Amino acid sequence: MTDSDIYWTFVSASKYGGSFWQRLADAGLAADTQNKRRILNEFHELIEHYGPSKGLHQLLRNPK
Numbered sequence: 001m002t003d004s005d006i007y008w009t010f011v012s013a014s015k016y017g018g019s020f021w022q023r024l025a026d027a028g029l030a031a032d033t034q035n036k037r038r039i040l041n042e043f044h045e046l047i048e049h050y051g052p053s054k055g056l057h058q059l060l061r062n063p064k
Helices: 003-016 019-030 033-042 044-050 055-061
Strands: none
Touching: 003 019, 003 033, 003 044, 003 055, 019 033, 019 044, 033 044
């Protein structure tokens, strides 16, 4: 995933996730590059539910 993909994954989770996912995404947005990767490596569900292939991610990244 690119840095942009990672950013929009965290933004999607922060906006649309439940309280746990929102807080985790907010931590990811505040984290440095190494810690962003650590979060994504430990919480695969974040990518599965809010990653680049998901509609919510695309909606936020490419609003019409």
